[in-house]
Amino acid sequence: MQLYPSACYPESMNEMARSELDQPITVDQPGIYRIKVQGRLSDGAIRRFDEMAVSIETKAAGVPITTLTGQIIDQAALHGIVARIRDLGLPLILVELVTVVNEGDEENE
């Protein structure tokens, strides 16, 4: 599976991608997803998400937010990731489809 460092998706680009997300996704289609979890993932936990790029954002005030970004092959895989987060016991605060990956896209990267 291809890794997408979160740095490739600046905030503004994500916003753009989302607003222009006019292509619907099907249950068998891969997509790039952004998942946010409240709290700081431990190094051990990050290793358990080795197919995702992980960034941790610490605000001066308030709780840190961990963002996982990466390509997920289909809906069943997405649910597997969400279940993995459930098992961490951290609050899930966002699951977002950044962009649909069409066949052939991967070669262009």
Next chain:
Amino acid sequence: MTTTLLKTKLFRPPLRTSLISRARIISKLNAGLDGKLTLVSAPPGFGKTTLVSEWLSQTPAGYELAWLSLEENDNDPTQFFAYLIGALQTVHPEIGQDLALASQLPPPEIAVATLINDITAVARPVLLVLDDYHLITTTAIHQAILYLVDHMPATLHLVIISRADPPFSLSRIRVRRQLTEVRVRDLRFTTAEAGDFLHQTMGLELTPDEVALLESRTEGWVAGLQLAAHSLQLEDNKLAFLTAFAGDDRYIADYLLEEVLAHQPEAIQQFLVHTSILERLSSPLCDALLGRQDSQSILQLLEGSNLFIVPLDNRRQWFRYHRLFADLLRERLEASPEEMIALHRRASQWYAENGSLPQAVEHALSAADYARAIELFLACIPEMFMTSRLTTVLRWWQQIPEEITNHNPALSLAAAWAWLGTGQRQESEGCLLAVESALGRSTKALLTDIETLEPITRNGLIEVATIRVSRGVVLWTDLRNTLIICERMLPYLVEEDQPHLFNPPIYLRPVILFNMGLAYQALGQQKEAVVAFEESAGLGQAQGNVHIVASALAHLAEVRIVLGELHAAADTCRQGIEVVTALAGKISPMSGLLHVRLGQLFYEWNELETAVQHLQEGITVAKPWRNREALLSGYLELARAYLALGQDQDALLAQETFAEWVAEEPVATDPAAYANQAWLQAQMGDMAAASRWVKNCGLELDQEPVRELEALVLIRIKLKQGQEEGAGQWLNKLLASAEAGEQWGRVVELLLLQALIFESQDNRPEALKAISRALAMAETEGYVRTFVDGGRPVAGLLGEVARSHGATEYLDRLLIAFQANTTGGRETSRTASPTSPTPVALVEPLSDRELEVLHLIAEGLTNREIAARLFLSPGTVKAHTHNIYGKLGVSGRTLAVATARSLNILD
């Protein structure tokens, strides 16, 4: 762990009329057998189970098939493993036998490791299918499966069927190309396949456009196409159906299921909706639920429709609904909650009458009929506890509203034991407080007015106190007060038909007696401890309480060693191992401590090889369960045995592991472990560490009660430091109390130390007196190492005894043991000083490496510097120096160099 298994869960669902050939995917599945894991992951209705069932209807050549259909209640790890073993045993009955016999489930990873061993041992490869894996939400089970995936034996291929990917990363196995994935993109029907299916299988005549419309609206979703086809078969106006279907943007499953259901006769609709509360359907159960007699024919009819139900066995006795369909039916039923409750009640009753209490409890809970649920719950408690399904017990308990459980002390007691069994002490205490509040009295009443309490209140409070005592929380400030409350309760724990809340009081008796034994042991009242442990073990055995039997006998052996009854102690250990194996099978953490004690005894008898065998066996048994008590003793004695055998590297390793286990608890909670560590360090030549312990141990002569074990270590180290004065004071104190308590084993140990103290004070007559007394006491039980470990001064004294009183067979035996002792004994510095007779040659020459180290010592290098010079670890150097000291019969580097020079080993 013996659990009655539902055979239907271990059954590959029989193949139904094939919808369409899946040859494309099946060849992918066959190719995947070269790897380790096949994951079939897709939302419901894509025909996952059907696909795998079709693939395995002819088991791939060379494989044997083990199938397990998971359910929500398999989230209890004990139950999960019972079924996992059950599935594997359908092909190889020997897989998991030991595990199945174990009295409780070891940590899941250990359980898996055991299974991996068993699977590796069988010749024919196994194909293990876990269906509906998404129903598992217990982290411990996921960890176990991940461990299995990471350590997959060559003779196993695992197939996981799930609606979602399992919640652990598969990238490692994916990278190694050991993973085959079948996902929606494989399972969804292509337009061509949809056409074949609609035309050939369903016999529909549709235009290519109509097929394309259905395919795109259902997105190749197999169940959707199937449902649509069913409706089309019954529909006169196909065009109207297709137009409506295409134009509707409702969730497609709802839409289609509604359609299909609407086409069923009223009676069938009702049957479907009402039986949707059942996990599994059989005609007697459905008859009882609906008050009809024709369920058998309805079930046959439904199976014939090939749409709603899945048979669970070949005899067509049990079925289940297709999950998606059951969800929709249940949604309908939820519109009439009263009806649903009535149905759950009837299901509960049927299960209770047919001997399936756990299912009866589940339905009673779903009916919110808590009174009935509690009644059934309490009735199946023995079964649940015997099979260690504590997680299930706690789940039930949590489903009952707090205001009800709080007023039911029996239930709170059940939960308190279950929490205790799963290691959650805080939660357990919460339940105990609820019991006290429900009874309106606290356990303090046992001290103040036990005679006047109502029997039911009294016995309830006794059980609360028992749980508190056995989790080691001493509420009554100290050991003596614990004993007082136990003594107070004991007369009431008798075999009589007594009113009780949960456990009959007689079942609490061995638990209380065991804890009393521990308290007596800690207070040095060994005789009382023996009586308590003996009765506890006897009762425990009669009641089949393996945990108590093993613990009581292991402690009984320990006490007997202190009392100087070595042979009786060995008999106790052997008896314990026998009983535990009979009650709990081979894989039981319980026999660990018994093996360790036996090893300790063989060490004393100088049968070192046998000692090592027992110690290693004990450690092997105790390790997976992280049984600290057994492991601490085990590694400590193992280090000593290796030292005596001259295997210093092994000794060092054992010492390091011992130290790791010591460090698991702070000094405050386990001071004796730290004392033992200090003595071991001293024995291995690290006097600096030993001295540090002496400085910090905080032992005071006038302390009560005496911390005997620590004081013993203090004496030994002080003696080694050359502080005979301080050692002597402590010795006199311990000796007096040991003699008063008739602890003859301890007395022998202390007399030896006394002899050494006198000898180092040049008081030969007193030293001889002490050692003669020790000899007289030690002969019948055959003590050897207590003498030999005393080193050369003891040998000298024994030689003198032999000269003045004549040699005896026992004395000869001891003197021979001295000669054979490869390490030459661990000497006190005084006797190794140049004034003592110097051996003309070493019993065992120094190795090249040791000589090298010795030269560097002579150059004045520290161990660390030597390590750097020789590219060794400091620990290894320490082991070498220890060897050198042993062979030279000295205790420090200066003396080593001096002695080596005097022997012309060094120039």
